Amino acid sequence: MKLVVAVVQDKDSHALSQALVAKGYRATKLASTGGFLRSGNTTFLIGVDDAQVDAVLAIIEETCRRRTQLVPPSEVGGGTESFAPYPVEVSVGGATVFVLPVDRFVHL
Amino acid sequence: MKLVVAVVQDKDSHALSQALVAKGYRATKLASTGGFLRSGNTTFLIGVDDAQVDAVLAIIEETCRRRTQLVPPSEVGGGTESFAPYPVEVSVGGATVFVLPVDRFVHL
Amino acid sequence: MKLVVAVVQDKDSHALSQALVAKGYRATKLASTGGFLRSGNTTFLIGVDDAQVDAVLAIIEETCRRRTQLVPPSEVGGGTESFAPYPVEVSVGGATVFVLPVDRFVHL
Numbered sequence: 492m493k494l495v496v497a498v499v500q501d502k503d504s505h506a507l508s509q510a511l512v513a514k515g516y517r518a519t520k521l522a523s524t525g526g527f528l529r530s531g532n533t534t535f536l537i538g539v540d541d542a543q544v545d546a547v548l549a550i551i552e553e554t555c556r557r558r559t560q561l562v563p564p565s566e567v568g569g570g571t572e573s574f575a576p577y578p579v580e581v582s583v584g585g586a587t588v589f590v591l592p593v594d595r596f597v598h599l
Numbered sequence: 600m601k602l603v604v605a606v607v608q609d610k611d612s613h614a615l616s617q618a619l620v621a622k623g624y625r626a627t628k629l630a631s632t633g634g635f636l637r638s639g640n641t642t643f644l645i646g647v648d649d650a651q652v653d654a655v656l657a658i659i660e661e662t663c664r665r666r667t668q669l670v671p672p673s674e675v676g677g678g679t680e681s682f683a684p685y686p687v688e689v690s691v692g693g694a695t696v697f698v699l700p701v702d703r704f705v706h707l
Numbered sequence: 708m709k710l711v712v713a714v715v716q717d718k719d720s721h722a723l724s725q726a727l728v729a730k731g732y733r734a735t736k737l738a739s740t741g742g743f744l745r746s747g748n749t750t751f752l753i754g755v756d757d758a759q760v761d762a763v764l765a766i767i768e769e770t771c772r773r774r775t776q777l778v779p780p781s782e783v784g785g786g787t788e789s790f791a792p793y794p795v796e797v798s799v800g801g802a803t804v805f806v807l808p809v810d811r812f813v814h815l
C-alpha cells in the first residue's frame with residue numbers, strides 16, 4: 492500500500508477528482524497554500540495498492556498542467572524581502588507528488 | 600514512531616478528539632473533502648510510538664461509525680458525468696486509516 | 708527524499724515560510740487545528756533531499772518558539788469533560804515534526 496500525496500493547482504483539482512473517480516480510485520482533498528506564491532492550491536491524498544501507483548501518476552500527469560503565472564512583485568518570495576519592480580512570471584508545475592510507504596491500511 | 604493518518608466523518612471528529620485526549624494521545628486535525636461525495640470530512644494526524652498504534656486504532660474504531668448517506672444524484676461521482684434519477688444511498692466508512700513509518704520525530 | 712511534516716503555531720508560520728524561501732526550500736502549508744486546545748495552527752509539508760533534513764530542522768528550530776498560552780477553562784481538554792475553575796496555562800511547543808521516508812518523488 493502507498494499513500495500518494497499530490498500538490499496540484501486549484502484549476503486542475505476538479506478534473507483530477509473526476510478522472511480518479513472514473514477509474515475507481517479513492518482520494519481525500521485538503522485545501523493548501525504554496526510556500527512561495529502563497530496562493531491556494533490543493534493537496535490530494537490517494538491511498539493505492541503498490542501496483543496502482545504508476546496508473547495514478549499517469550492520471551495526475553494527464554489532468555494537471557504546468558502553467559505560467561504572472562505574479563504581482565509584492566507577492567513573490569514569501570513576503571517582504573524581495574521586491575521586483577515588474578510583475579514576475581513564475582512557472583508553476585502541474586503537480587508535485589510524494590509516494591509514501593504505508594505500514595498498515597485499515598478501512599473501518 | 601508512526602504517523603497515523605485517519606480520514607473520518609465530521610460527525611465523529613469531536614468524539615474522536617475527546618477520546619484521544621482522554622487517553623493522553625496528541626493529534627492534529629485537517630479539514631478535508633472526499634473525492635467522491637465531495638462533502639467535508641476530517642483528516643487526523645496522530646503521531647504515536649509503534650507500541651501504541653493498536654490502541655489508537657481501537658479508539659478510532661470505537662468512536663467512528665459507518666453510516667449510510669442519502670446523496671442527491673448530481674453530487675455523486677465527482678461531478679457532471681454520472682446522473683442517477685433518484686437520490687443515491689452511499690455507505691461511508693467510519694474511518695480510512697493509513698499508518699505511516701516515521702524516520703525521525705522531533706518535538707521542539 | 709524525505710517529507711518533513713511540521714506542525715507549528717500560526718504566529719510563526721510567516722517567519723518559517725520566509726526563512727524556507729530565503730534558503731531555496733519549497734513547502735506547502737495546510738491550515739490545521741490542535742486536538743487538545745482546538746485552536747488553529749499550521750502544518751507544513753516540506754519535501755527535501757535526505758541531506759537537507761538537518762538544515763530544514765534547524766530553520767524550524769530558529770523560527771518557531773515555544774510559548775505559554777493562557778486558555779479559558781472550557782476550551783481545555785477537547786470539550787466538555789474537564790472544567791478547571793481558572794484559566795489554564797498550557798505550554799505549546801515551537802514545532803512537532805515528523806520526517807517521513809519517500810519512495811518516489813515526481814515533479815510534473
Ligand SMILES: Nc1ncnc2c1ncn2[C@@H]1O[C@@H]2COP(=O)(O)O[C@H]3[C@@H](O)[C@H](n4cnc5c(N)ncnc54)O[C@@H]3COP(=O)(O)O[C@H]2[C@H]1O
Pocket residue numbers: 498524525526527528529530532581582583584585586587728729731732733734735736752753754755
Ligand atoms: N525559492 C524559490 N525561488 C524561485 N522560484 C520558486 C521558489 N520556490 C518556488 N518557486 C516557484 O514558484 C512556484 C510555486 O511555488 P509554491 O511554493 O507557491 O507552490 C508549490 C508548493 O505548494 C508545492 N511544492 C513544490 N515543491 C515542493 C516541495 N519540495 N515540498 C513541498 N511542497 C512543494 O507545489 C507548488 C508548485 O511548485 P512548483 O515547483 O511546481 O512551482 C513553484 C516554483 O516554480
Ligand SMILES: Nc1ncnc2c1ncn2[C@@H]1O[C@@H]2COP(=O)(O)O[C@H]3[C@@H](O)[C@H](n4cnc5c(N)ncnc54)O[C@@H]3COP(=O)(O)O[C@H]2[C@H]1O
Pocket residue numbers: 512513515516517518519520536537538539606632633634635636637638640689690691692693694695
Ligand atoms: N484509498 C483512499 N485514499 C484516500 N482517501 C480515501 C481512500 N478511501 C477512502 N478515503 C476517504 O475516506 C472517505 C470515506 O470513504 P469510504 O470508502 O468509507 O466511503 C466511500 C465509498 O463507500 C463511496 N465511494 C467512493 N468512491 C467510489 C466510487 N468510485 N464508486 C462507488 N462508490 C465510491 O463513497 C464514500 C465516500 O467517498 P469519499 O471519496 O467522498 O470520501 C472518502 C475519502 O475522503
Ligand SMILES: Nc1ncnc2c1ncn2[C@@H]1O[C@@H]2COP(=O)(O)O[C@H]3[C@@H](O)[C@H](n4cnc5c(N)ncnc54)O[C@@H]3COP(=O)(O)O[C@H]2[C@H]1O
Pocket residue numbers: 620621623624625626627628644645646647714740741742743744745746748797798799800801802803
Ligand atoms: N504526537 C502528535 N501527533 C500529532 N500532532 C501533534 C502531536 N504532538 C503535538 N501535535 C500538534 O502540535 C501542537 C502543539 O503540541 P505541543 O505538544 O507542543 O503542546 C501541547 C501540549 O503541551 C498540551 N497538551 C496536548 N495534549 C495534552 C494532554 N492530553 N494533556 C495535557 N496537555 C496536553 O497542549 C498543547 C497544545 O496541544 P494541541 O493538541 O492543541 O496542538 C498540538 C498538535 O496540533
